[in-house]
Amino acid sequence: MTNRLEMNRRQFVVTTAAVGGGMAMGFALPASAVVLPEPWKTPPAAAGSEINAWIVIAPDDTITIRVGQTEIGTGTITAMPMIVCEELECDWSKVNAEYASGNRSLRENNVYGRMSIGGSASVTQSRPFLQAAGANARERLKMAAAAEWNVPVTEITAVKSVLTHTPTGRKLRYGQVAAKAVPMRLEKDPVIKHPSQFNFLGKENDKAKRFDTPLKVNGSAVFGIDVKVPGAVVAAVKVAPVFGAKVKSFDAAGAKARPGVIDVIEMGKDKKHSAATFASQLNNGVAVIANTYWQARTALDAMAIEWDEGDLAKISTASHTRETLAALDKPGGAVANKVGDAVAALKDARRTVEAVYETPFIDHAMMEPINATASVTADKVEVWVSTQNPISVIDVAAEESGMSKDKIFCNTTFIGGGFGRRGVSDDVRQAVFLSKTLNRPVKVMWSREETLRHGTFRPTAAAKFKAGLDAEGFINAMHVTYAGHSSVVWRGAALGNGVDDKNKIDANQLRGIRDIDYALPNFLLEWHPVQTHVPTGAWRGPGVNQNAFMYESFIDECCVAGGKDPLAMRRNLLRNAKDPGWLKVLNEVAEKSKWGKPMPKGSAQGMAMTIDHGTITAAVVEVSVSQGGEVKVHTLDMAFDIGHVFYKDAIIAQIEGGTAMGLSSALYEELTLRNGRIVEGNFDDYRLVRIDEMPQVNVHFGGLTGGDKVTGVGEPSTVIVPPAVANAIFRATGKRVRSTPFKNLDLSWS
């Protein structure tokens, strides 16, 4: 057997060889424990053999599978091991999960691959290397058994953690040969299964329960806010309410005189950061340190702080909106899409339709307020945090502490929601700064108000649509002018990072308009960037979560103007669609929702479709609007194309949950600016839907196209709800909704 390792291409094999020599890097638990309440800790109990960086097998057949992406509620801590299990051919009832170490990933040349989460991409991006890790281990276990019996490896099969020598029927369990598999080397990497060959994912795993649920029904799951570090003090923090403003003065002595208060520290006094790190910089503000949060919080609330706010304090929602709308009328936007000659075609069109749509800043409003705990000592930095992005934690902690990255240890806790907010590590920077300054562990806690007012918000966006209709009433020309701020770059960076610099387009922010497969012979999409002092970032379904609303509502306007049924109009628009998923998804939802069925007065169906991270989605909602204008969404039928189903229940859960979030964003969510700062502060003025407003969600699987397609489902229902509901409202009331949130609009009818 030659020992032909391909060092760069298959890191997990390298790890086994180069680092551990194999034994005892991993440990396993009895199957009942599955995931530890403190998920970053290595489970104690029986030592096992580390077959590769992902997989540890104990003599009793317990298998621990390491998960690179943190569990944020989407089911990754269960779904990722399932993917490994598919290739490993192991007994699922004996699988445990633990988080992979971000520190190890850095030390070992990115062994765990992509460790941040977002963009519905956990499954999509991790699948190939998780499968490869499982296949690699399976083949080496087979080799170990072959060596044991002195037979050719081709005579061995692996099923449910049992290796069988087919000619003789002899059997060995994985746990019996795991240690011997460690030094085994493969000549070449095994070919991984195509999704159509799966026999566990999307089939046998259907009834499998999530690993984390037991910890989340008895209060034992440890979230960042729950972390207890010996000797830690608590910091309540407040940064300048006007983004970018400075501290002028504060009454430290008064605060220090209060019970339990240990210190008062100004943060970010003379800090300068590059534009690229704006969202994660140490903003200027004040921290009150005490023994308990309540002591710190009440002292901070009572403290007089004066701010130096300058001209930024003149900015309001009105001034920002004026600027945005003015940009729509500027000539010469950067061209994002161009087909045919929309401007000329519009001049010649028999009929034109025109409308302007707007969407506000909104917050992620995840239930766990922002917090982070850090301990900076002479030789290392340890961080405990609810993070979507452990690698950013390490980057920021290294930068703030001045220590090299290999000295940073990120302990990822359970996460009380993220939705795009928990990836920039501004919280971690504060904790590291304060721990370094105080020379002891510090837990930084933001109040709900601080959390809501200092997010990385979804940017505002407005769009002006002009469509030309042909003699039959179908659309043959469309001109869209778009004005907004990028959701992937922050203040100070004009257009950079993730942005098509050459053309000055933020392609990400324009998703949901520029990537729809509608056949428009003349189409022009122009972009005008609008700068703002408000920090912005990704919010579940970036770009699409506002563009699907604006675009699909406008398509509905064209249906009305052209006298076309929305289903017929979309079928026409999809006549040239290259991806068969578009029509399949549309037809599936039309059929399952009984599109076009008669509805009582004041009630209506509404239809919308879009694409997000490769997942095509179509939805039909049923809405009733009272004569007084109160909107109630009764049902949402949704079809989608993610290619294949891997873990059905988790998919349904994501679609149900995303619907609630989409509905909140449609009906209620908005952040307003007054005197340069955010007005809303808590759930009394930033309303979210509750159980009484939750529609019945019906998830339909008939839109799947299979093949090589594998995409995610974390975001699609969130982005599809606002346009579907808006279109239903029009059909119920005759009132066209051109901005969110709908609570601001008079929807009464008679």
Add this chain to the structure above:
Amino acid sequence: MITLNVNGKNYNVDVTPDTPLLWTLRDNMGMTGTKYGCGISECGACTVHVNGQAKRSCVTPAGSVVGAQITTIEGLSADSSHPVQKAWIELDVPQCGYCQSGMIMATAALLARKPKPTDADIDKTITNICRCGTYQRIRAAIHLAAKNTKS
């Protein structure tokens, strides 16, 4: 120093009487299953039982519940065997899980008072916020727990 009875045990805690029960539980007693979401009685993440009634502990001064029987998620059952917890596991209700202690405590109090709640009862009583949007499963799990509770 005040004395609180939590999950059947007496604890002497060094807080001023106006300190919210939420922070007393979390910071002074180390019971972190009860969560902070808003601090103003809007979200229900901090729901506990006081003499069997659901209470939002973020706006409940510790001093006001001296002598009362306080139950937190840690004390709802010794082994996650409460019918509500079992229904939650059965239907895999939680996503991020942060709101779920409060949801479970609110539900347990509702079922104690009303063993077979209607959808309208649920709409009126379970006013907690779940940003992950697990409401559809919560409703199903409440009905399941009601079905499985021996009356």
